[in-house]
Every structure is written in structure tokens, then in C-alpha cells.
Amino acid sequence: MRWATRAGVHVDRTASAWLIRRFVDPDAEFLFVGDPDEVPADATAFDMRGAELSHKGGDCTFETLLRRYELDDPALWAIARIVHEADLEDERYDAPEARGLDVLLRGLSMIRSDEEMLELAGALYDGLYEHERRATMLGGEPS
Amino acid sequence: MPPAADQWVLLVYRLQREPSTPRIALWRKLKRLGVAQLLDGLVALPLDSRNREQLEWIADEVVELGGAASVWIAAPGGAAQARALAATLQAAVAEEYRAVIDQAHTAAAMPGGRQRRTLARLRRQLGRIRRRDYFPPRERELAQRAVEALAERLEAAA
Numbered sequence: 001m002r003w004a005t006r007a008g009v010h011v012d013r014t015a016s017a018w019l020i021r022r023f024v025d026p027d028a029e030f031l032f033v034g035d036p037d038e039v040p041a042d043a044t045a046f047d048m049r050g051a052e053l054s055h056k057g058g059d060c061t062f063e064t065l066l067r068r069y070e071l072d073d074p075a076l077w078a079i080a081r082i083v084h085e086a087d088l089e090d091e092r093y094d095a096p097e098a099r100g101l102d103v104l105l106r107g108l109s110m111i112r113s114d115e116e117m118l119e120l121a122g123a124l125y126d127g128l129y130e131h132e133r134r135a136t137m138l139g140g141e142p143s
Numbered sequence: 144m145p146p147a148a149d150q151w152v153l154l155v156y157r158l159q160r161e162p163s164t165p166r167i168a169l170w171r172k173l174k175r176l177g178v179a180q181l182l183d184g185l186v187a188l189p190l191d192s193r194n195r196e197q198l199e200w201i202a203d204e205v206v207e208l209g210g211a212a213s214v215w216i217a218a219p220g221g222a223a224q225a226r227a228l229a230a231t232l233q234a235a236v237a238e239e240y241r242a243v244i245d246q247a248h249t250a251a252a253m254p255g256g257r258q259r260r261t262l263a264r265l266r267r268q269l270g271r272i273r274r275r276d277y278f279p280p281r282e283r284e285l286a287q288r289a290v291e292a293l294a295e296r297l298e299a300a301a
Contacts, residue, residue: 008192055200057207088200089274090172099270 001025002043007032009114011086011105013047014121015062015079020046021122022129023076024069032114060087075132079125150190151217151228154198157184158210165208172201177275179232187228189277190216233278240282243268247289251296258297265290 003020005013009032021028033039036048045051047061056064062083066076085091085098086105104124109117134142154173158166176197178186188194195214202212219225243265250261269290276283 049199049203055203058204088197090175 001027002029002031002040004031004033004039004043004045005047007034007114008109009117010109011083011102012060012062014105014117015083015125016046016053016065017118018122018125019062019065019071019076022126023071024065030115030118058090058092060084062087073133074136075129078132078136079128082128149218149225151187151219152190152195152198153181153185153187153215153217154178154202154212155185155215156202156205156210156212158205158208158212169201169205175271175275177232177236177277179228179235181228187217229278233280236272236276236278237280237282239272240280240286243272243286244282244289247286247293250293255297255300258293262290262293262297265293 003017003025005017009017017028017030031040031043036045036050039045039048044053046053046065048054053064053068054061059067060080060083063080065071066080081093082095082097082101085093085095086102089098101124105117105121108120112120131142156169158169160166173186176188176194178188180186186198188198195216198214202214205212219228246261247265250258250265253261269286272286273283
């Protein structure tokens, strides 16, 4: 399937693309557009004004995707809290990791293309997922 | 005199008075971003991709709540107007920095444990203010120094 989002990806879009490829559509192909009007008819838009898979009722797109695809893995929700705070900074959650993730991705986006961002951030989220998975299993910080 | 931003992103919105909870939540979000209120239902931020995106999400939220909203990119009609707008934003964050400075001074007289908690809180508060500090006032540096002085005092006492 083809998926489209706004160019100039940051936390919420990289995390959402990772989630889509890893848990929703392993063959996902991503395109980046400048305006919602440029989304091709056969592509599913996400993190974009007017798209169903977007910010909704105070949730960021990553959270909307978790709800839409009924992904209730606690490790994914742990990542969702970090992504939410990095993206919205509304202090709904206590996620001190958010500030660090925001800075790392902001820096990367200055020197890498959107395609490369998905690659690099993907590895980061794979690691974060593993970390949160072990943390949920152990009920504490994994060593 | 603060530098003037050439381009601004504006949010025009209207949301019913009742219920008041979503209105208050909305205003809190706008305050967190550090908007300049031009009129009732018209706010402005210096244009950058983050500010534009945040205002677009808020516009969508207003519509979701049954109100009306749109986002515009605008340039002030004159330099004096631009400077006045920047000065308003600068004065607002200066006030916030002064509150941090006062609290850092008050904390110096507190017992160690409370001092430590206050330090952590003031550092977080400084971080939040810096995110919406588009035209840094002199107080930014002073607040930074007041908080670091508190940290050094704690370090010395340990």
C-alpha cells in the first residue's frame, strides 16, 4: 500500500511510519508531499490536516494509529507517551525522554532527507520498542 | 528594541462560549506556544514550521469542537507594527523570566531538600519559557544565571 504524509518529517511522522511498516503494512511505501491536495488517490494520508489518521481529540497521529488498528501492546503505548510529549509538549504525560528524542530528530532532519530519516529513526524506534518491551516485562528499567 | 519577524502565522478562530472547559484548554495551549493576541479570536506567532503546524492542529481541533478556524501566513503592514508585536511578546516572556529569578532568590533561604526540588522545577520552567522566547529579552540571561547560582550553592553545600 502507498502512504502519504507531509514532507519535512519529525517525531510524529517518523514514529507513525515506523509503526505502519512494522505493525500494519510490512510492504508500506511512503511518499512525502507539500500540501494535502497533492496526495495521490491511491495513497492513505497520515499526520495531515483533514486526514482520518491524524491528530484527533488531543491525540497525536501515533496514538490515533494505535487506536485505529487496535494495537494495545503496552510497549507501543509507552512509545506513544514519548512521541506525544515530543510532538505536542502539552504535559499530558510525564515523559522526560521526549525532549531528547525531539532534539536528536530535529538535528538529523537538518542533514538527512525524509527517506533517510525514516531509515535512521526506524532503527531508533526498533531499539526504543525493545527497551520498552523489556521494561514492561520486568516492571522496571532493563539493564 | 527586539528584532522584528518578517512573517507571522495567524490563527483566526471562533468557539462557542459554553461549555467553557474546551475554551480554557484551547487558551492554555495557545499560551504555552507563546502567542500574541491581536484581537479576541485572533492570535499570531512568528512563522516557522513548528509554529505553523501547531496552529494548524489547534485549528482542526476548534473545528472538531464545532467552532470555526483558519490559519494564515501574514506580513505586518509596516515596520513599526512589526516591532510593536515583537515587543509585546518580548515583554510577556521577560515577565515570566522575572518570576523565575524571584523564585530562585526566595529558594536560597529554604532548607536543602526544598531547594533541590525548587531547582528542578525552575530548570523545567526555564526550558518551557525558552521554547516560546522568540525575541529574547535581557532577563533570559539573568534568569539562567539565577538558577545556575542556586545549583552552585547546592553543590557547594553537598
